[in-house]
Amino acid sequence: MAYWLFKSEPDDYSIDDLAHEKAGYTVWDGIRNYQARNFLRDNVVVGDGVLFYHSSCKNVGVVGTAEVVKAAYPDPAQFDPDNRYFDSKASKEAPRWYCVDIAFRSAFDSLIPLAELRTLPALSDMVLLKKGRLSIQPVSKAEWRLVTALRAT
């Protein structure tokens, strides 16, 4: 049981999109960074908590939580030539990229801006604040508790 922060560009896929998934979950595909891939493939397990983060938009920050409902399996998008995440160097025998499934858990009553997280000394070691570009990143239990207590849901 561990905690993570997943980034998404809300114009592409937002916490509201996740909250309204008819199937009750979504495939977290399209991860094309090796460090993020390794976390997905090797460390993310069912039941893990996810801080859902909106990036590359007007209001960047943590907007809610999700839960991992299926552990890593080969990302189908890498095999589909018509998909934007197609990878010609990947094969079904030797998949290069992995995805997990996550389900909506909560939406905060208001977004927790990145700038606010930066003001909290207890979060100074948070990966988000030190290594901004990683799209799948570990969150400590203490960080999870603190962040999820900042807002009502």
Added chain:
DNA sequence: GCCAACGTTGGC
């Protein structure tokens, strides 16, 4: 849209 940070590619 700018630009800093950082990841990836590819020649040698």
Added chain:
DNA sequence: GCCAACGTTGGC
């Protein structure tokens, strides 16, 4: 294996 060139991320 090094490193320059290039591409991408992502905050502002």
